[in-house]
Amino acid sequence: MSGLSEKFRLPVACPSCGSHRMGVSQVKNPDDKAFCTSCSRFVCLYHEAGTVLQQGSGSEALIVQAANRGDC
Numbered sequence: 861m862s863g864l865s866e867k868f869r870l871p872v873a874c875p876s877c878g879s880h881r882m883g884v885s886q887v888k889n890p891d892d893k894a895f896c897t898s899c900s901r902f903v904c905l906y907h908e909a910g911t912v913l914q915q916g917s918g919s920e921a922l923i924v925q926a927a928n929r930g931d932c
């Protein structure tokens with residue numbers, strides 16, 4: 861997996877370990893899954909992460925909902 865993903869920081873913490881460091885494939889398709897780089901938990905889709913990065917803390921619920929879907 862190393863070298864095939866790009867890391868970024870998400871305002872919302874990983875629900876499992878609290879890390880803010882996420883990884884996504886370098887292709888960065890909107891439907892690519894973003895994973896916590898610490899515990900490899902699915903957190904959200906890349907386009908959902910992009911929404912939060914653009915809109916800030918007001919959209920954190922989007923990530924929480926995505927993480928709770930658990931569609932990994």
Ligand SMILES: [Zn+2]
Binds near residue numbers: 875876879900
């Ligand atoms: Zn984690």
